[in-house]
Amino acid sequence: MSLLKVENVSKVYKSDRFLWGQQRITEAVKNVDLIIEEGTCLGLVGESGCGKSTLGKVILGLLKPNEGEVIFQGKNFCKSNGRRQYGLRRDLQVVFQDYSSSVNPKHNVEKIISEPIRNYLKLSPLEEKKKVLELLEIVGLNQNDIKKYPHQFSGGQLQRICIAKAIALKPKLIVLDEAISSLDVSVQAQILNLLLSLKEQFHLSYLFISHDIEAVSYIADRVAIMYLGRIVEEAENIKNLEELKHPYSKKLLASVLNPYPEEGKFLDSSFDEVSISKQISCGCNYIERCEKAMEICHQQVPTFNSVAEGHKIACHCEGI
Ligand SMILES: Nc1ncnc2c1ncn2[C@@H]1O[C@H](COP(=O)(O)OP(=O)(O)OP(=O)(O)O)[C@@H](O)[C@H]1O
Ligand SMILES: [Mg+2]
Known part of the structure; x- marks a missing residue:
């Protein structure tokens, strides 16, 4: 049994305001299917605004999907009542990008990390400490840090505190939403290595959301590429990113910064910002940017085709 199954999930945001009599509707996530097996990390990559955090929030039960189901540990998370969700939440934790607003500045480290422990475990104050x-x-982190306050830490240290809070109850799955994006490169590497060792030590599973495809390929066992609300490619054990199709x-x-300029690879900056509101109602989402677009791409949403074991893409041009 898979730890998490996302089945045909769609999420639409409807604005309260009307412009020229029309309500603004954003289809942030469209018919997404995903699976996370126990003890594995699924990396979710895509550019800003493609719907990664929305999908993460649906998985965490913070947003209700308009369509589809989220099955966590065999139970329908979206349809669970308060009591059952309380139980499931213990096994489902989150680390956000913005570590400073994830912690209460008035609480010391002891109070921050012990919050989930107090909510779920009945421990004596001594055991809790x-x-x-x-x-x-x-x-x-240093044990002497226990009485310190958030402003006394660096960004990397604060993120370690958020990770400590997330693993406090030994959850099954942690959603890491851009958890390393606000850190400098050397600290990013330290946090990635910490996450990898915690995954081994506690048999954790991750949904690692990022726009950094290199970081994702370092930590993830499987990579899912998202574009304007849809997953367009999924691949297992991708260590050589060139294999993506x-x-x-x-x-x-092509838009990843290359640390070896002497190789003569230039950054592809031809990406213009594409708003999710520009989504195509029929046909392939990527059509506006695709250099290989064919007639059929205007008419039909591409379905997934397997291109190798554990590797599938949703593209009509596959094989061209
Ligand atoms: N609460 C909201 N109300 C209305 N629209 C929203 C809301 N939250 C997100 N959106 C819209 O939904 C789309 C997807 O947003 P989301 O935050 O999921 O993207 P993202 O991939 O996480 O982006 P980023 O990489 O910048 O974090 C965007 O167009 C965004 O403007
Ligand atoms: Mg986001």
Whole structure:
């Protein structure tokens, strides 16, 4: 049984305001299917505004999908009542990009990390403190930090505190929404390595949401590429990113900064901002940017085709 199954999930935002009598509707997530197996990391990549966080919030139960189901540990998370959701939430945690607003500036580290422990476990104050000290050590912080406040930490250290809070109850799945994006490159590497070692140590599963395809390929066992609300490619064990096949994935790769300018690779900056409101109602979402678009791409939404074991793409031009 898969740990998490996202089945045909769609999420639409409707604005309260009307412009020229028309309501603004944003189809942030469209008919998404995803699976996360226990002990694995699924990387979700795509440019800003493509719907990654919306999908993450639907999985976390923070948003209700307009269509589709989220099955977590065999139970329909969206349809669970308060009591059952409370139980499931213990196994489903989150780390956000914005570590400083994820913690209460008036609380010290002990109070921040012990919050989920107090909500779920009935421990004595001494046992609770022992657990927090243990967690600080696990995430690479000093036990003397326990009485400090958020403003006394660097960004990387604060993110470690958020990770300690997320693993406090030994959850099954952690949604990491741009968890390293606000950190500098060397700290990003440290946090990625910490996440990898925690995954092994506690048999955790991750949904690692990022716009950084290189970071995703480093940490993830499977990569899903998202474009304007839809998943367009999914691949397993991608260590060589050149193996990605969808025209959008290739474009994403071409826009990654190359640390070896002598190789003569230039950054592809031809990406113009495409608003999600420009989504195509029929046909392929990527059509406006695709250099290989054919007649059929205007008429039919591409379905997934397998191109290799564990590797599928949704593209009519596959094989061209
Ligand atoms: N609460 C909201 N109300 C209306 N529209 C929203 C809301 N939240 C997000 N959107 C819209 O939904 C689309 C997807 O947003 P989302 O935040 O999921 O993208 P994202 O891929 O996480 O972007 P980023 O990489 O910048 O975090 C965007 O067009 C955004 O403007
Ligand atoms: Mg986001």
